[in-house]
Amino acid sequence: MSEPILKLNNLCTVFHTARGRFTAVDGVNLELFPGEVLGLVGESGSGKSVTLRSILRLVRPPGRVSGEVRWRGRNLLSLSEPQMRQVRGGEISMIFQEPMTALNPVLPVGEQIAETLREHTELSGNALRQRAIELLELVGIPSPKERLRDYPHQFSGGMRQRVMIAIALASNPKLLLADEPTTALDVTIQDQILKLLLRLKDTLGMSVILVTHDLGVVAQTCERVAVMYAGRIVEVAPAAELFAQPRHAYTLGLLNSVPGAGSTRRPLIPIPGAPPDLTALPPGCSFAPRCAFATDECTAQRPPLMDISGPESPAVRLTACIHHDALSAAGEVTR
Numbered sequence: 001m002s003e004p005i006l007k008l009n010n011l012c013t014v015f016h017t018a019r020g021r022f023t024a025v026d027g028v029n030l031e032l033f034p035g036e037v038l039g040l041v042g043e044s045g046s047g048k049s050v051t052l053r054s055i056l057r058l059v060r061p062p063g064r065v066s067g068e069v070r071w072r073g074r075n076l077l078s079l080s081e082p083q084m085r086q087v088r089g090g091e092i093s094m095i096f097q098e099p100m101t102a103l104n105p106v107l108p109v110g111e112q113i114a115e116t117l118r119e120h121t122e123l124s125g126n127a128l129r130q131r132a133i134e135l136l137e138l139v140g141i142p143s144p145k146e147r148l149r150d151y152p153h154q155f156s157g158g159m160r161q162r163v164m165i166a167i168a169l170a171s172n173p174k175l176l177l178a179d180e181p182t183t184a185l186d187v188t189i190q191d192q193i194l195k196l197l198l199r200l201k202d203t204l205g206m207s208v209i210l211v212t213h214d215l216g217v218v219a220q221t222c223e224r225v226a227v228m229y230a231g232r233i234v235e236v237a238p239a240a241e242l243f244a245q246p247r248h249a250y251t252l253g254l255l256n257s258v259p260g261a262g263s264t265r266r267p268l269i270p271i272p273g274a275p276p277d278l279t280a281l282p283p284g285c286s287f288a289p290r291c292a293f294a295t296d297e298c299t300a301q302r303p304p305l306m307d308i309s310g311p312e313s314p315a316v317r318l319t320a321c322i323h324h325d326a327l328s329a330a331g332e333v334t335r
Ligand SMILES: Nc1ncnc2c1ncn2[C@@H]1O[C@H](COP(=O)(O)OP(=O)(O)OP(=O)(O)O)[C@@H](O)[C@H]1O
Pocket: 015, 017, 024, 042, 043, 044, 045, 046, 047, 048, 049, 050, 051, 060, 063, 213, 278
């Protein structure tokens, strides 16, 4: 297997709020390989977005990020801000759920693409304008030359998302961080945007981390999946293996609670309870209070992320569930 392009080592992000101090990202270790699409899934508040923002150092003080973000031989957390600006929007780009938060409403889209091109490439004058047209064309915007002068509000939701992707790709990034990029769109447009992202990933040779709570989107797009719960990674597996045989009780719960992620005929079983309050996490496994498999051992101490790859599954499988063996049998019964 090739070397990872990105490696998160013990990434932690702590916030101090009126509710108290809490760790939104709690010791995340994760690897991303060149050209792969990794899905980061989990319920709302599990720390997916904060993980992405921590990679790019977009967490504002008093939020504090520690650990290591190893990217092409450097730790991004120890770069100066000017060095970081070259990486952010240059080598690594990010797209968001709501393009309007990323786009400037009072600037024509052509000018917004030009800004990124000026910052991250040597292009100027006509070559720069030509490249802006090419980028709009690349993301499937009809009549790109004419649309350069248009403002974000003159585009439909799906087209705005395409514009944001064009801006993100302007610098030829090696990594695209996509935070729920299709959640706000209707299903047909969602499908088009996901296909576009996959095509662009292949054409441009990027890696992608895709944050989503939609397991259907994961099944459609991701090669590997990391599951987050209460700020921690609880399972990592190739997507097909994760769907076929989840090895963490939380993943099993997620798969059983949504339609379409596995067999379509099975009944949906919601996960009981709600995600924990991060300011008052239970001892041991954070999922234990909601888990049908939990035993005293689960609440006694926090289970580490264990490597359970075996000869029958050559790809790396990690789980933080001590009942991962019992789950395989139960998983087949409930699913
Ligand atoms: N700037 C901030 N200040 C304080 N708390 C924050 C900040 N940003 C996020 N949080 C908190 O950190 C936790 C993780 O949030 P995050 O947005 O990463 O979750 P998520 O898994 O992406 O959920 P969603 O799918 O709803 O976006 C949540 O409890 C959230 O309220």
